[in-house]
Amino acid sequence: MTTGAGPRRVAYYALLWAMSLLFFSPVLWIILSAFKSPAQILAKDPVVIFEPTLANLADAFGRTEFVSTLINSIVLSSVAVVIAVVVSFLAAYSFSRFKPPGTDFLMFLLLSVRMVPAAATIIPIYLMFVALGWKNTHLGLIAFYAMFSIPFSLWILRGFIDGISRRFDETALVNGAGRLHVVFRVVLPQVKPGLMAAFVFNFIFVWNDYLFNYTVGGAATNNVPVTLAAGMYNVGGADWAFISSVTTIYLLPIVVIVFFFQKYLLVGMTFGTVRGEV
Amino acid sequence: MTVSPTARTAAPEPLAPGPPEPARRRRPSMLSRRGDRSFAWMLIVPVLVFFVVLNVVPLLWLAGLSFYRHTLISGRPPTFIGLDNYRAILTSSDLWGSFGTTFTFMALSVGGATILGALLGFLFWGSAKMPGRRLALTLLFTPMLLTPVSVGAFFRLMLDPNFGILNYFAGLVVGHKVDFLAQSSTAFPAVVLIDIWMWTPFMTLITLAALGSVPAAEMEAAAVDRLRWTTKLRRVILPNAKFILMLGILLRTIDAFKTTDQILLLTRGGPGSATELLGLRLYRLGFDSFDMGSASALAIVALLAAIGFTSLYLYVLNLKAEKT
Numbered sequence: 001m002t003t004g005a006g007p008r009r010v011a012y013y014a015l016l017w018a019m020s021l022l023f024f025s026p027v028l029w030i031i032l033s034a035f036k037s038p039a040q041i042l043a044k045d046p047v048v049i050f051e052p053t054l055a056n057l058a059d060a061f062g063r064t065e066f067v068s069t070l071i072n073s074i075v076l077s078s079v080a081v082v083i084a085v086v087v088s089f090l091a092a093y094s095f096s097r098f099k100p101p102g103t104d105f106l107m108f109l110l111l112s113v114r115m116v117p118a119a120a121t122i123i124p125i126y127l128m129f130v131a132l133g134w135k136n137t138h139l140g141l142i143a144f145y146a147m148f149s150i151p152f153s154l155w156i157l158r159g160f161i162d163g164i165s166r167r168f169d170e171t172a173l174v175n176g177a178g179r180l181h182v183v184f185r186v187v188l189p190q191v192k193p194g195l196m197a198a199f200v201f202n203f204i205f206v207w208n209d210y211l212f213n214y215t216v217g218g219a220a221t222n223n224v225p226v227t228l229a230a231g232m233y234n235v236g237g238a239d240w241a242f243i244s245s246v247t248t249i250y251l252l253p254i255v256v257i258v259f260f261f262q263k264y265l266l267v268g269m270t271f272g273t274v275r276g277e278v
Numbered sequence: 279m280t281v282s283p284t285a286r287t288a289a290p291e292p293l294a295p296g297p298p299e300p301a302r303r304r305r306p307s308m309l310s311r312r313g314d315r316s317f318a319w320m321l322i323v324p325v326l327v328f329f330v331v332l333n334v335v336p337l338l339w340l341a342g343l344s345f346y347r348h349t350l351i352s353g354r355p356p357t358f359i360g361l362d363n364y365r366a367i368l369t370s371s372d373l374w375g376s377f378g379t380t381f382t383f384m385a386l387s388v389g390g391a392t393i394l395g396a397l398l399g400f401l402f403w404g405s406a407k408m409p410g411r412r413l414a415l416t417l418l419f420t421p422m423l424l425t426p427v428s429v430g431a432f433f434r435l436m437l438d439p440n441f442g443i444l445n446y447f448a449g450l451v452v453g454h455k456v457d458f459l460a461q462s463s464t465a466f467p468a469v470v471l472i473d474i475w476m477w478t479p480f481m482t483l484i485t486l487a488a489l490g491s492v493p494a495a496e497m498e499a500a501a502v503d504r505l506r507w508t509t510k511l512r513r514v515i516l517p518n519a520k521f522i523l524m525l526g527i528l529l530r531t532i533d534a535f536k537t538t539d540q541i542l543l544l545t546r547g548g549p550g551s552a553t554e555l556l557g558l559r560l561y562r563l564g565f566d567s568f569d570m571g572s573a574s575a576l577a578i579v580a581l582l583a584a585i586g587f588t589s590l591y592l593y594v595l596n597l598k599a600e601k602t
Contacts, residue, residue, distance in 0.1 A: 012405070013405070013408050013409070015401070016401060016402060016405055016408060016411075016414060017410075017414055019398060019401065019418070020414040020415070020417045020418040021417065023417070023418050023420070023421055023475070023478070023479060024417040024418065024420055024421075026421070026432070026433075026436065026475070027417075027420045027421065027424060029432075029436065029443060030428070030432050041435075041441070042440075042441045043441070044440070044441070045446065046443045046446050087324035087325050087328065088325065090321040090322070090324065090325070091321055091322045091324070091325035091326075093321055094317075094318045094319075094321035094322050095322070097318075098314060098315075098317075098318035100315075100318050100319065100322065106329070108588065108589075108592065109333075110329065110333075111588050111591075111592075112581070112584050112585045112588040113333050113337075113581075113584075115532050115535075115536070115584040115585075115587055115588050116536070116577070116580050116581050116583075116584040117535065117536045117538060117556060117557030117560055117580050117584075118536060118538055118539075118557060118561075119538060119557055119558075119560035119561035119564060119565075119573075119577070120340075120560055120576075120577035120578075120580045120581055121336075122561070122564070123340060123343075123560075123564045123570060123573050123574060123577055124336035124337065124339040124340040124343070124574070124577075125332070125336050126564075126565075127339065127343075127570065128335065128336055128339060143328070143331075143332065144332060146328060147328045147329075147331075147332035147333065150325060150328055150329075154325065179317050183321075204423065207425075208423075208424075208425040208426065208427075210425065210426065210427045210539050210542075211538060211539055211542070211561065215565060224425075225425045225426075225427040225428075225539075228425065228427045228428060228431060229427050229431070229543060231431075232431050232434075232543065238431070238434075238435070240435055243428070243431055243432070244432070247424070247425070247428040247431075247432070250425060250428070251420070251423065251424055251425075251428075254423045255416060255420060255423060258416055258419055258423060259412060259413065259416045262412060262415060262416065265419070265483065266483050266484075266487050269480065269483070269529075270484075270525060270526070270529060273525060273595055274484070274487050274522050274525055274526070275487075
């Protein structure tokens with residue numbers, strides 16, 4: 001195996017960087033648009049060199065329809081996913097250690113329900129939320145997103161808890177620790193990567209969701225993707241300066257999260273069935 | 279000895295020194311003790327509540343509705359029509375067309391993303407010491423991190439015949455601009471290519487994990503034996519990597535089956551029904567025509583397909599567990 005910085009190595013790394021940038025380029029184009037004037041965005045010939053302006057970003061933060069939906073996005077994704085991860089952790093512990101009858105069937109059913117096209121889930125939920133008056137309420141949407149985040153969280157966390165020897169539980173019990181002490185002080189600290197993976201993955205999902213929020217939510221609970229879609233159907237044409245700046249702002253936290261928690265992305269996206277170094 | 283769940287405030291004690299008492303050793307398992315069953319159920323209750331209220335009840339609602347004629351805008355109460363909705367689905371050429379479009383989309387999109395993703399994965403294999411690798415990978419992953427709504431919206435701009443940068447390049451290559459999303463001959467390929475762009479990074483992620491699962495010792499042995507690249511791939515790499523790759527491809531397939539958001543923004547299923555995937559069709563049936571009965575019946579069909587996919591996925595997962 002070759003080591004050191006030979007010219008072949010440099011060429012190899014340059015190729016990898018080129019590939020990454022190639023895939024990134026459409027996103028880069030969006031980000032560049034966020035710093036252009038509306039006329040530059042809609043120029044006949046693409047404008048590559050320009051004097052960046054912060055007007056679009058400032059304008060976005062000045063609009064209530066963006067700020068209020070951004071707050072909704074933050075509240076809905078963090079609260080719902082935290083609830084989902086907590087209840088999933090408790091159930092995952094029980095499934096892993098006690099394996100009550102029906103465990104496998106329930107795990108299978110939960111996963112299947114999560115695999116149907118979104119619209120199939122929405123139709124009955126929509127009718128139910130309208131009938132119960134839960135539509136356009138934060139509690140309704142949080143409950144819905146929590147339900148939606150439970151299956152993958154449960155799968156991820158059960159995999160992690162299965163990987164922890166029961167000896168830990170037994171040793172603690174023998175030494176007089178209580179049941180809850182075992183769950184929260186002995187097992188919980190050891191599954192932190194699982195909790196992170198479940199959180200990161202489901203957070204990204206809820207953060208980026210459009211269809212559920214659009215149909216089951218309403219003016220009070222809409223998140224940023226709904227605002228983005230609305231920007232497309234503006235009177236007088238799509239508002240590209242607004243769309244590009246909002247997209248840029250909205251992508252930033254996710255990119256930061258993935259940069260710092262990259263190793264959890266794989267575990268999350270395969271709900272814990274695939275683990276490994278990337 | 280029984281430890282009640284209420285003893286949770288007991289201070290953590292250091293591990294007992296000395297030999298364990300025989301009585302404790304004889305205890306078959308901590309799971310057979312009294313109070314465990316109720317504790318086990320107590321932990322599951324919150325998930326069960328979510329499951330029953332937001333999965334089981336809606337599912338029964340959906341199943342029931344699929345036997346009714348129920349159009350929201352008609353203002354009439356639902357009328358029971360038995361299996362008519364299902365019969366309509368099975369005989370509607372329109373719907374079969376939608377299934378056909380969906381499966382073509384799945385095959386092309388998953389196939390493309392898998393090939394490209396695997397190539398990229400192989401390329402990135404062995405780049406552990408690359409400067410800025412984490413940043414490069416994060417940038418590579420951005421297509422799948424972007425809100426699908428933004429993807430749909432922005433590709434519409436980039437493909438715009440007047441202002442789109444992709445159309446600018448098309449103009450340079452073929453000499454004239456093309457309204458990609460307005461013709462079914464180009465709209466469908468465009469939708470597929472965008473999906474491949476979005477999800478190739480996922481297959482790269484999976485390939486990297488799969489290649490990471492190849493034992494280093496076997497790779498070294500192959501190097502010592504000076505195996506040819508193709509032999510190495512067939513005899514050493516694939517046998518180890520295939521399960522993770524299969525799981526990845528299956529997951530991607532299921533996800534492609536669900537694709538809705540970005541196409542809703544890109545083409546809304548058009549022109550005609552050239553890009554009307556099943557997920558989109560379901561959505562439009564329910565929320566454009568408010569025909570909840572037919573939509574429910576179609577949703578049940580989609581659910582059965584999803585159960586099939588999940589079974590297949592778990593089957594492969596079990597194969598993997600048996601092998602390792």
